[in-house]
Amino acid sequence: MRYLNTVDVLPIVHRRLSEFIKGKDPSEDIFDKISASRLNEYLKESMEDLSAKVFRTYNASITLQQELNAG
Numbered sequence: 001m002r003y004l005n006t007v008d009v010l011p012i013v014h015r016r017l018s019e020f021i022k023g024k025d026p027s028e029d030i031f032d033k034i035s036a037s038r039l040n041e042y043l044k045e046s047m048e049d050l051s052a053k054v055f056r057t058y059n060a061s062i063t064l065q066q067e068l069n070a071g
Helices: 011-021 036-046 052-070
Strands: none
């Protein structure tokens, strides 16, 4: 699922992101040097059952709970 959001960033962040997308087609991934499987391997070094999907679900759950508590 695509996530689209607009945020203000420091000039250095903008410059680095511009470097990442230089010469790429708009349909290409910005961070094409990392794959989900490589990320999952890295995460499993910290915790056996941790994966990108588990992390996203946990983060979304915590964020939703915080927003509900704030409301």
